[in-house]
Amino acid sequence: MSSQQPLPNTQQPLDVYGGDEVSALVLDAGYCHTRAGFAGEDVPKSVIPSFYGSIKSGDGEAATYREVFGDECLIPRADLEIKNYMSRSESVVEDWDAATKIWEHTLIKRLQPEKPTPPSKNGLNDPTEDGEGDVAMEDAEEQEKPLAENPLLMTEAPWNSGKAREKAIEIAMENWGCPAFWLSRTPVCAAFAAGKASALVIDVGGANTSVTAIHDGMILKRSIQKSPVGGLWLSQQIRSMWESNDPKIDIVPSFMVENKTPVDAGAPAQAKLRKFPFEIHQSFRAYEEERLLTEYKESVVEVWRGPGRYLNPGNEDLVRSQPGRVFEMPNGSNQMWREQRFRVSEGMWDETAALPTADSIAKGQTIPELIKAAINAVDVDLRPNLLGNIVVTGGTSLLNGFGDRLNNELMAMYPGMKIKLHAPGLTTERRFGAWIGGSILASLGTFHQMWISRKEYEENGAGIVEKRCK
Amino acid sequence: MASHDVRDVLNLPLDAGSRPAKKQKTNVPRPSLKGLAREVQNLGGDNPIAIVPELATFKKRRFGSRKPAARWELRPFRNSARSDQSLHLRHWRKQTEDQARAQDEKDGQNGDNVEKKPEELEDSGFAKFNVQVDIPQYSDDQYNSNLKSDDWTKEETDYLFELARDFDLRWPLIWDRYDYQPKLDEGMTNGEGADSTDPKTAVVPASKGRTLEDLKARYYEVAAKMMAVQKPVQYMTQAEFALHEVMANFNPVSETKRKMFAADALSRSRDEAQEEELLLVEVRRILARQEKLNQERRELYNRLDYPHTEQDINVFKSSTGLQTLLQNLMNVDKTKKRKSIMEANGANTPASAHPSAHPPNHPNSTPVSETRRESIAASSTGRRDSAAGERPERPAKKGAQPERKKLTEQEEQIYGVSHHDRLPSGPTFRYERINKILTTKSNAQHQRITNTLAELDIPSRLNMPTKAVVEEMEKLLNSIGVLLDMRKMNDKIEAEIRLEKAKKAEREKALAPPQPEDEAKAGESEETPTTNGEDKKGDAGVNGDAVDKTNSEAPATNGERNGDAAGESGQSANAESAENGAEDKGVQPESSNGHKRSASVLSASSDKSAKRQKK
């Protein structure tokens, strides 16, 4: 390298971080959130829920549906149903039509500058009552693809299917006209975000938790471990706990409360509920409840830090003797939470501690078991390095005490090994880990040679994504 | 409101401090201010308010650097590392001068020749980071002639090499993705390429088939063979050969074993891990202690350097001398002991070279002095040894070392070390020893010896009296002495025999004796020479042996060869003399002949030593 002549100043893109930005876009779709932004930035510009509203108009057979996207649209209204375009069990795209729309919403509407409407479309040049305008409009659309200037990097779950991958490149190339495209696995990106090319990535997200070994920037497929023990599962645990609480706690999401009066801890709520002149769809209520539960997770739930399990004798008594946390429901009722707040999260580590819910988990689905299985599925020589480079990412890993417990479990499992967790303290880095990694990747100068170009796509078809993005 | 008004209000003396102010006022001409500024200035009264002067320089600089803003443009570029060159990404770059000018012109002409762009697209500076590993390739023929294996089909080998190329030889990945399906149906597998990763099978089940070691073994086997095919082993460079060897000698079994051990180490229980940790700590401690000990010992040796005695050792040779020596040693010992005790008390004597390395109140002062005494004794004896030795090259330093290096025989020769039971006093010249032998003899004898030497062509005075030469010379002289004695004796006996014969003849003549008696006499006389010859033969043999030994011990550089040669000559001489013995049977004076022979043997060997001398 040094033998080469130094490049002239204008030509020298080799900054310290080797970045060379080509205004690429990065899209990271999860079950809970869809994140999008420009490569090279450190947080996604646009984060919208993967839940979207579907508004029904008309009745019966003639009913038509209109989708609305973004938090601001998810408000109580008539005929609004909340849906998710991702699959609950897999965290991969399920509804491609909705996916295309929601992605267009975030990538084009939110991230692209408002473009002047082409003259053929802006209505000023319409020939009066010609009736032929539609044809001209389609022509205009053919010419101008919305993302013709921006390479696109998308993330996907490591177990994503080949068909889904091909579909993704099709949309990017055909619908949006991207000049270049790349698909990258979320754990790989999360590892990159932590500055590591080889790591064991523990992603505790919304719909599920996965453990994946990364070697030299590629996933080791045999190591992939996945279990439903994620944010939504934890919400189920909390519901179950609230259900069996004394007094039983009714979940009243914020949108239902008109006003409230403060009450003592444990006292029944005194609140006036809002009345809606239309029926609130169950899915909307569930979505709102989930928000409440997330708030509860953020502020109350804690993970027993160990050592040992929470159910080991003595621990519960110890916790009971320590100050608890008060949580006030939107309707004003409040309560002090002590041992329960540890109990709900214990199922992630110890299947015997899981509260009875609809989807109960097996031993192999707890986080320590996932890690063990993942480690055992890789070559012995890699294991020490992986244990020394553990990357923790995903929203649910933000639970209080999560890192400590993980560390303790690992130390107990692999005594004598050097174990090092990389768990960024910045919440954005954890919630957007995969996106940030994608952003880094897509802004690297050395990545230019990786992109699947439009021409390659046209020559090889969608199958090229399987060949290139390994 | 002027300042004196304020003073008035505050009851301050009117003129206090006003004078210097006035002076200043006269010095600094009041700027003529207007409006509010003047009022503010007036507030200060006689002490003008310090107002930071307005500096024009800052403003000036701002205006000075006003250049047209740098132009940036979204410039397309290509990346030569890509397999397809169609992708032109665009990044923001500062416009270079000429480009900017061109831009200006273009602005001026307003889109006259806008499309002069696609001349040469700049290449990405990152293209050079694209490196590819070299995966060996083989043709069908090559495969069939060299690479066939019972365990691997060609298809699977191809598959392995394709994966190796795809993953740049990153074995964990190759093994991870290795999923070879023996060809069922061409279309099936191809069609399933995409399907194979549908949700259920995407998580590849751990394959029972090939282990990582199997894959590596096959790859290295093929790679090594292909390397050898392309370039025969004997023509490879060092590096290539090393690589070839490594690949050819890959041992999957030991590799598997190693991995098993590694896996075991990973699955240690907490107790085991702890134990190991403890052991490690222990080992580290022991090592540290060892280090310290060594350090101390080294220091000790440094200090125990041998005490110099300038006196002549002859003084100590008598019993009274020994007494004084003992006394001296005791004294030295005492002072040393005191010194080390003083050190132990923390007083830094200038003699202690490394006070820091020798911590105070270290409890080893006594052993120190003990070792000292021992080594003093040892060294002094060593000194005596060497001083009396052949070469005064002072191995005294060595003597001071406790583990005195045992010299091998060869080394002793090289260094000229010799051991003596008894030594004459004072230095002597070696050639004097030879002279002494000669001078002790009578004049006639001396003459005769010199004659013999002349006969043997050996100078009576040695040119180079090395130890070996002198020894040989001594032997030679001794032999000559014996020879001369024998000759004298022989002459005497011969004369006697002649006398007796004459007498007998006289008597025979007188008595006419009978025949048979004479015959018996002859038989007798026949017997004597044979025994004589045998004797001589044995002698010569011994001599030859001795020569052999001494020669091989001689400190010559080519001592061994010489020794061999001498031994050989000794042997041949031996044989010769035996022959002679047989030949000269019946000849009366052959005993002297035998003597001569052995002497010539000696001379032959001493000839050699003489030659060596010349060298």
Ligand SMILES: Nc1ncnc2c1ncn2[C@@H]1O[C@H](COP(=O)(O)OP(=O)(O)OP(=O)(O)O)[C@@H](O)[C@H]1O
């Ligand atoms: N501070 C917090 N403490 C606990 N849980 C949190 C916190 N913040 C977010 N969560 C939970 O994290 C989950 C969302 O995580 P994340 O955004 O990583 O999921 P996702 O990537 O969209 O989903 P997936 O990765 O499963 O497809 C939600 O279930 C939310 O309740």
Ligand SMILES: [Mg+2]
């Ligand atoms: Mg996620």
